[in-house]
Amino acid sequence: MPLITTIAFDADDTLWQNEQFFRLTEQRFADLLKDYTDAPDLNDRLIKAVTANLQYYGFGMKGFALSMVETALEVTDHRVPGTVIAEILAAGRELLTYPLQTLPYVDQVLGQLQDSHRLIIITKGDTFDQERKLAASGLADYFAAVEIVTDKNPATYARIFERHSDGAARTLMVGNSLRSDILPPLAAGSFAVYVPHALTWSYEHADEPEGESRYAKIEHIGELPAAIAAFESSHG
Known part of the structure; x- marks a missing residue:
């Protein structure tokens, strides 16, 4: 034996x-917010939110999507339109559709x-x-x-x-x-x-x-x- x-x-x-699809979603997130914030550390703030939220949501696309929404609200002082929030959530759902x-x-x-x-x-x-x-x-x-x-x-x-x-x-x-x-x-x-x-x-x-x-x-x-x-x- x-x-x-x-x-x-x-x-x-x-x-x-797996990670490459999260990177694509991060870029989509930045594109959706470009007209509403000029924060130079947008990606860092998103990753900080994802990390902080691990204790609440765990690992995976759901926590990532919720962290994108949280970050969008934070960096725009809650001025981001509801239509953009909807697109951010859609980008999160797309993580379930990429070919394996x-x-x-x-x-x-x-x-x-x-x-x-x-x-x-x-x-x-x-x-x-x-x-x-x-x-x-x-x-x-x-x-x-x-x-x-x-x-x-x-x-x-x-x-x-x-x-x-x-x-x-x-x-x-x-x-x-x-x-x-x-x-x-x-x-x-x-x-x-x-x-x-x-x-x-x-x-x-x-x-x-x-x-x-x-x-x-x-x-x-x-x-x-x-x-x-x-x-x-x-x-x-």
């Missing part, structure tokens, strides 16, 4: 594109690993939206379980690993966020592989762990089998 028996994957910007694009190598690697490992998804965000994206991806059959959580912390990972794996010490987490996908599962006792994405939200940034033998960084998910083999060789 291999040392690592379960592999957990983040979803957004690990299995499929899986990232390179994903289908190939999942097909390879499903024969030797239990595969699960651990993702955060709006439940409806995450379920929609998983169904549209065509990847659902690869996974033995899907966990959609409000936040990713060591306790969350420990609970999920106990439920769906042979324990944290035999589980590997794969994701594009150091803050959410790498540091918490390592703290829970698992292995972790970081797959950077060019558009990862600044909230998810953190320093890479140093001197951690259960951690690896790869350039793309196609390198995951080799990273697993390296862990097996060094820890087996």
Whole structure:
């Protein structure tokens, strides 16, 4: 039996594109407000609102849409027309309509690993939206379980690993966020592989762990089998 028996994957910007559509919506938001404010830090103020509202709305498009409305009202001193608010809300809903694009190598690697490992998804965000994206991806059959959580912390990972794996010490987490996908599962006792994405939200940034033998960084998910083999060789 291999040392690592379960592999957990983040979803957004690990299995499929996501952040690029939020960036497009940010630009649409700025275009809608250009006649009503000259705030030079409009995007920063939007991201600040999104971050502050995580405790109320969680991650995902609903909280993002509400934060756009809040920011629009704030930067215009509540002078923004109702018609513009309606267009901002429509831009938020459009996040549910973008075509889903899986990232390179994903289908190939999942097909390879499903024969030797239990595969699960651990993702955060709006439940409806995450379920929609998983169904549209065509990847659902690869996974033995899907966990959609409000936040990713060591306790969350420990609970999920106990439920769906042979324990944290035999589980590997794969994701594009150091803050959410790498540091918490390592703290829970698992292995972790970081797959950077060019558009990862600044909230998810953190320093890479140093001197951690259960951690690896790869350039793309196609390198995951080799990273697993390296862990097996060094820890087996």
